[in-house]
Amino acid sequence: MxxxxxxxxxxxxxxxxxxxxxxxxxxxxxxxxxxxxxxxxxxxxxxxxxxxxxxxxxxxxxxxxxxxxxxxxxxxxxxxxxxxxxxxxxxxxxxxxxxxxxxxxxxxxxxxxxxxxxxxxxxxxxxxxxxxxxxxxxxxxxxxxxxxxxxxxxxxxxxxxxxxxxxxxxxxxxxxxxxxxxxxxxxxxxxxxxxxxxxxxxxxxxxxxxxxxxxxxxxxxxxxxxxxxxxxxxxxxxxxxxxxxxxxxxxxxxxxxxxxxxxxxxxxxxxxxxxxxxxxxxxxxxxxxxxxxxxxxxxxxxxxxxxxxxxxxxxxxxxxxxxxxxxxxxxxxxxxxVKPHEIVDVSHAKPLQVTQGRIEFRDVCFAYEPGRPVFENLNVVIEPGQRVGLVGFSGSGKSTFVSLILRNFEPQSGCILIDGQDVCQMTQDSLHQQVSLIPQDPSLFHRSLQENIAYGRPWANDEQIREAARLAHADAFIDAMPDGYDSLVGERGVKLSGGQRQRIAIARVMLKDAPILILDEATSSLDSVTEKTIQENLDRVMGRKTVIAIAHRLSTIAHLDRILVFDQGRIVEDGSHEALLAQKGFYHRLWAMQAGGFLPEEQEWRPSDEE
Missing domain, CATH: 1.20.1560.10 (ABC transporter type 1, transmembrane domain)
Structure with a gap:
């Protein structure tokens, strides 16, 4: 028994x-x-x-x-x-x-x-x-x-x-x-x-x-x-x-x-x-x-x-x-x-159909460990085509927010909806086909540059691959390599610099062209001139995509439509860059205390502290 x-x-x-x-x-x-x-x-x-x-x-x-x-x-x-x-x-x-x-x-x-x-x-x-x-x-x-x-x-x-x-x-x-x-x-x-x-x-x-x-x-x-x-x-x-x-x-x-x-x-x-x-x-x-x-x-x-x-x-x-x-x-x-799988598709799971790109967290409760909740009854809606920045100190819940959308974890209660469809009821493959992620520290396959760029769209032709590389400002260093687009990148991309790996990751996502785009400090390894040019190209590629950007350097998300400010698993402020600065609240203090353009790792005050 x-x-x-x-x-x-x-x-x-x-x-x-x-x-x-x-x-x-x-x-x-x-x-x-x-x-x-x-x-x-x-x-x-x-x-x-x-x-x-x-x-x-x-x-x-x-x-x-x-x-x-x-x-x-x-x-x-x-x-x-x-x-x-x-x-x-x-x-x-x-x-x-x-x-x-x-x-x-x-x-x-x-x-x-x-x-x-x-x-x-x-x-x-x-x-x-x-x-x-x-x-x-x-x-x-x-x-x-x-x-x-x-x-x-x-x-x-x-x-x-x-x-x-x-x-x-x-x-x-x-x-x-x-x-x-x-x-x-x-x-x-x-x-x-x-x-x-x-x-x-x-x-x-x-x-x-x-x-x-x-x-x-x-x-x-x-x-x-x-x-x-x-x-x-x-x-x-x-x-x-x-x-x-x-x-x-x-x-x-x-x-x-x-x-x-x-x-x-x-x-x-x-x-x-x-x-x-x-x-x-x-x-x-x-x-x-x-x-x-x-x-x-x-x-x-x-x-x-x-x-x-x-x-x-x-x-x-x-x-x-x-x-x-x-x-x-x-x-x-x-x-x-051969251990139990933590996240599995439900029986008769359907493919996710993204027509607009509306994302909703409805009464989401989540904890990595029992008794230590990250989110409790979190409710937030990201409208179709909105470009939203996530800011807050380390451990405030930004990465968890994104991980739940990607279904790297599942909430203990509540649901996450994309265009009204509960992601936990959809197939994982279809979800990942509709969402693109540019991580802060991208990892590449030990394969050619062409294969890495075309990974999310393997049927892409050479012209499309080269256009994605150009938009990501990767074409110059690729052309300078002895084997060009056929060059092998080494294990996890070790033959490339951090900035080069990030540009390949950006090109890969640009070519995939999914309706929902997630950026996790996607240009942190780039110099300021290259970053500004790529950011402009990203803005063009974004078009009417729904975009979520995690930022440790607030200047990179100041131009977005909306900013969600996280603190200890709660969204404490929500609005545009100008509106949040005008409130003289949590975001204003974050903006004021940036050291060298980056947020410090920990905060020394609470939103309720007196000025």
Whole structure:
């Protein structure tokens, strides 16, 4: 009942794949498309393992014939069938194993591709809050690690545990046919060895996990130190950084030694158990032969089977450890990525239709955390085509206001309407198609400049792309680059300066041409001359769009139709620049106290303070 209740309340976007949240279910879901080929591989591995373990049986037949030929005239005819059996088993082993390898080549990369695709498709549907709480590199690594571990988990079962099971089973059956006591002795050894190996692997798992976690920590410390190498040089702290890193490296050594000493004890068990099987099987078989209960061939087969069993069993504990590690990696990937989606489209959500661009907040209550409200019953209307500036100190609610429009978060009560349509009842894709955002710190794809500019309108032609770049004053530096519009910008656009990235972001939004435009200090990284020119072009492009501009530099929004002044989640003043200055209130004080054209981070007075 508890599992059913949990699944009932598990929110998942309709467009996300229905990934199971349990490890075994997830692995089977990733593999189910290839189940016929996997079953074929299972049959081929069975044939390969059986062919290998039956070789001692063919040698038994040869030895029996050799013994029977002692003192008699030699005849090749007596050896024909055993030799054919020996050749046939070796050929079968080769054909089965290489056929299985061929199937592996076909489906191995496909399984990894499918797992990566499923996890990425699921990851895409998480809300911005999720990505704010996770490093992008860590998520990318987790997808890759999980996909690889799904493959390794499947291969461990197919190529390790299943063939070993076949080997043990066939060996015991052959020995039971030779002598019940001999077969029972080997069966008992196999059972005790497998059970003990599994138990030792579970005991060793915490050591291996701690060692892996320590290696990961040390790797992170090295990355941090390398990233900040310039700071270490500037502060003459190179020796300190070496000493600091040595402490973590010493911890890694200690954890490694603890793990390896435990593994050494495991190897003592493996070698001792192997010796007991070899000596026990040979001694028991020799005793049976002396008592004439088994023949020479049976003795040879028993010895050969014992050696083959030992060869397969010797690394069984290590295989168990690797298997647990792979399963643990998959479980970590599920725990990280396959979480409930915070924001999902309602069933039968409709596409947003923007004909005018009227935005209304109606009794909106919102809090990031319970008990700490940002907005309480917020009501405000932005008329179609209005250009509205949002001002206020950090934490006053400006960015939250915009995030709610973009549906990066959802209000706890109330609604946000665009042209009378509740955005929470519309599809997220249609909302984002109708709203453009120029962020303060834009991020670009590591693709060409042309692809980045045309991202919101991929069908745009070269002329339209170049016109958008010209309006954003990006055409000059693009033309100066060796590859022009085909130039790659680097990860997140690191090959460009802050001002260049901002101009590409402006060009991208100009080309998208959505009816609602949001600017978050969109020209803060530009020089004043370029800013003035781009601002004029923006004003022309705005046309009759509904525009919302967050400003920390009040001069950039003074020309807008209307200004909303935020303070602690409330709109304390609302009007044009001139009207607000005439009121001699909150906005007037903000305007008067600007330092270097920017607002200070915090206020030292309240609107109710006396002048």
């Amino acid at each position: 508890a599992t059913k209740s949990k699944q009932t309340h598990f929110r998942r976007a309709d467009t996300a794949p229905p990934l199971p949240t349990d490890t075994v279910g997830f692995i089977l879901y990733c593999l189910k498309r290839f189940r016929r080929l996997i079953f074929l591989m299972l049959l081929l591995e069975t044939g390969q393992a059986a062919g290998g373990i039956l070789v001692p049986y063919a040698i038994k037949a040869l030895m029996d014939n050799v013994y029977s030929q002692v003192g008699a005239e030699f005849s090749w005819e007596a050896f024909k069938q055993p030799l054919l059996l020996l050749v046939g088993l070796n050929v079968a082993e080769i054909l089965f194993s290489r056929s299985s390898g061929a199937v592996l080549i076909i489906i191995g990369p496909r399984i990894r591709q499918r797992t990566s695709r499923l996890l990425y498709a699921y990851l895409q549907q998480h809300a911005p809050r999720y990505f704010a709480n996770h490093f992008a590199g860590s998520l990318a690594h987790r997808i890759s690690e999980t996909a690889q571990s799904v493959n390794h988990t499947a291969w461990s079962v197919l190529f390790d545990f299943w063939p070993i099971s076949v080997t043990f089973t066939v060996s015991v059956i052959l020995l039971l046919n030779v002598h019940t006591g001999l077969g029972g002795f080997v069966a008992g050894w196999v059972f005790l060895y497998v059970a003990t190996s599994y138990w030792l692997a579970t005991r060793c798992q915490p050591y291996a996990q701690n060692y892996a976690a320590t290696r990961s920590l040390v790797n992170g410390k090295i990355v941090d130190a390398v990233t900040n190498m310039l700071n270490a040089k500037l502060f003459a702290r190179l020796a300190h950084e070496r000493e600091y890193l040595d402490g973590f490296l010493e911890t890694e050594v200690r954890e490694g030694q603890r793990t390896f000493w435990y593994m050494e004890r495991v190897r003592w068990f493996q070698f001792t158990a192997a010796a007991l099987l070899k000596i026990g099987t040979i001694a028991y078989a020799l005793m049976l032969w002396r008592q004439a209960e088994i023949g020479v061939g049976d003795f040879a087969m028993s010895t050969g089977l014992a050696l083959l069993i030992i060869g397969d069993a010797r690394n069984l504990t290590r295989r168990f450890l690797e298997f647990f590690e792979y399963v643990g990696n998959v479980a970590n990937g599920i725990d990280t990525i």
